[in-house]
Amino acid sequence: MASSLDELKTAIRKALPGLDVVIAWTAGPDALSHAPLFITEEADVARIEWDPRCSQNLAGYLPGLRGKKAGIVAKGCDVRSIVELLQEKLIDREDVVIFGLDCQGAVDARSARAALGSSRGVRDVAIDGASVCFSVNGEPRFFSPGEVLQSKCFGCAGADAGLCDHFAGERGLPPQFGNPPESTLERLEAMDMEERLRFWETQMSRCIRCYACRSACPLCVCQDHCAAQSREPHWVDQTDHPREKLMFQAIHALHTAGRCTECGECERACPMGLPVMTLKRALNRRIKDVFDYQAGIDPNQTPPLFEFREVETNIKEREW
Amino acid sequence: MSVTEGKELRIIGFLCNWCSYAGADTAGVGRFAQPTDLRIVRLPCTGRINPLFIVRAFMNGADGVLVSGCHPRDCHYSEGNFYARRRLETLKALLPVIGVDPGRFEYTWVSASEGQRWRSVVASFTEQVHALGSMPRFMSGTSLDLCLRPAVQPRVF
Ligand code: SF4
Ligand code: SF4
Numbered sequence: 001m002a003s004s005l006d007e008l009k010t011a012i013r014k015a016l017p018g019l020d021v022v023i024a025w026t027a028g029p030d031a032l033s034h035a036p037l038f039i040t041e042e043a044d045v046a047r048i049e050w051d052p053r054c055s056q057n058l059a060g061y062l063p064g065l066r067g068k069k070a071g072i073v074a075k076g077c078d079v080r081s082i083v084e085l086l087q088e089k090l091i092d093r094e095d096v097v098i099f100g101l102d103c104q105g106a107v108d109a110r111s112a113r114a115a116l117g118s119s120r121g122v123r124d125v126a127i128d129g130a131s132v133c134f135s136v137n138g139e140p141r142f143f144s145p146g147e148v149l150q151s152k153c154f155g156c157a158g159a160d161a162g163l164c165d166h167f168a169g170e171r172g173l174p175p176q177f178g179n180p181p182e183s184t185l186e187r188l189e190a191m192d193m194e195e196r197l198r199f200w201e202t203q204m205s206r207c208i209r210c211y212a213c214r215s216a217c218p219l220c221v222c223q224d225h226c227a228a229q230s231r232e233p234h235w236v237d238q239t240d241h242p243r244e245k246l247m248f249q250a251i252h253a254l255h256t257a258g259r260c261t262e263c264g265e266c267e268r269a270c271p272m273g274l275p276v277m278t279l280k281r282a283l284n285r286r287i288k289d290v291f292d293y294q295a296g297i298d299p300n301q302t303p304p305l306f307e308f309r310e311v312e313t314n315i316k317e318r319e320w
Numbered sequence: 321m322s323v324t325e326g327k328e329l330r331i332i333g334f335l336c337n338w339c340s341y342a343g344a345d346t347a348g349v350g351r352f353a354q355p356t357d358l359r360i361v362r363l364p365c366t367g368r369i370n371p372l373f374i375v376r377a378f379m380n381g382a383d384g385v386l387v388s389g390c391h392p393r394d395c396h397y398s399e400g401n402f403y404a405r406r407r408l409e410t411l412k413a414l415l416p417v418i419g420v421d422p423g424r425f426e427y428t429w430v431s432a433s434e435g436q437r438w439r440s441v442v443a444s445f446t447e448q449v450h451a452l453g454s455m456p457r458f459m460s461g462t463s464l465d466l467c468l469r470p471a472v473q474p475r476v477f
Contacts, residue, residue, distance in 0.1 A: 188417060194456040197419030205463035227372075235372065240462040243379050246418060250375045257410050279417055286413030291406075305410065308402035310393065315409055318426055320441050 060218035080296030102169025154180030216269030346435030367400025384449035
């Protein structure tokens with residue numbers, strides 16, 4: 001992707017004088033995941049990286065930079081988060097410059113590390129159609145997309161190039177990977193109710209309550225006012241009980257209902273690898289069915305739980 | 321007076337002050353026989369109901385939750401129940417994923433004069449929850465206890 005990286009750097013160099021900061025990616029401490037880079041001077045531009053390891057959604061930094069002129073580098077899924085922030089008026093369109101990218105899939109660092117055995121020596125990653133190639137110490141190693149990419153990439157619609165101020169690479173064509181790997185939601189659906197409860201009990205017993213899932217979420221903008229830490233009302237108690245941790249996941253899911261764009265940051269950030277996006281996926285599916293709505297598509301749309309219709313076409317209430 | 325025989329279950333009712341709570345009162349004044357499993361929490365409006373009330377109720381051991389408010393277009397605050405309807409419809413997708421049977425949660429509209437209707441709502445919902453039995457409980461104890469589950473005898477509450 002050298003050419004789109006060069007295009008990107010040129011566009012950022014040109015726009016930088018009019019901006020306070022540009023958020024992009026640079027090589028991270030780990031060879032499988034790139035880290036955010038906040039560019040304020042031209043010398044930093046050379047450090048920008050762009051390849052399938054740029055998994056982090058940088059949109060979460062934007063609300064905190066409100067009032068400043070910020071440029072942001074965004075994959076298709078990241079653009080959806082930016083649109084959602086615009087829909088909710090958490091950022092101002094005139095203050096944000098979007099550098100869209102032609103993304104061909106993003107690496108899931110955790111499964112890639114497992115597949116490779118280690119992240120050591122990974123120099124480059126390339127995705128071509130049906131396979132993902134890691135060059136490890138000069139040797140190519142091939143995997144199928146389902147083994148090493150993020151599951152969200154399988155339903156990718158590509159970036160809406162029309163919303164981007166600049167675009168590097170071919171305009172917004174989504175990658176095609178065929179069938180996605182089985183999701184946790186599908187696995188849960190095959191279980192009975194008690195098994196589902198036990199599933200969460202077991203998963204949540206591993207949660208360390210670090211709230212990285214919340215901190216990584218671009219839509220969790222409450223900062224110090226998070227319901228998880230309020231004493232009044234006391235939504236979750238401080239015991240190390242799976243029930244309380246699941247309660248927090250329910251809070252996160254319901255607070256992002258109709259807003260979550262399934263960017264996958266909560267799962268990516270979770271140090272315990274817990275399938276915490278599952279609840280949000282279930283809510284999104286319902287919101288699509290009932291309100292025919294998907295978050296982060298149209299900046300002028302109102303999220304479904306911010307409004308109502310007197311007559312709801314798809315709501316069938318129970319007859320008693 | 322229970323219409324359902326045997327053990328009483330824990331059913332929580334979140335009712336709005338203006339319609340359904342008054343409707344329940346009407347049912348009481350009319351001395352309609354009703355199952356006694358329902359514990360009522362009175363709220364100003366269904367729009368005041370955070371869907372998390374319902375999740376928290378289930379996590380704290382409820383076997384069923386019923387929400388009832390004013391009929392659409394009759395809300396005391398004009399639009400509270402319209403928002404509530406959207407929120408509660410959304411909530412319906414969350415509960416089964418965490419293991420709460422969809423039959424354990426319902427919402428409906430009962431006006432202040434509908435004592436008879438209130439009676440039948442309570443009776444049929446209670447029956448529906450009884451058909452499902454009591455909700456499987458979380459194990460007591462912390463995550464550590466759970467990791468050591470084979471070693472300890474978990475107490476089910
Ligand atoms: S979980 Fe809810 S309260 Fe906490 S930061 Fe996110 S949206 Fe805010
Ligand atoms: S990131 Fe994972 S371990 Fe941390 S609070 Fe969220 S679910 Fe728990």
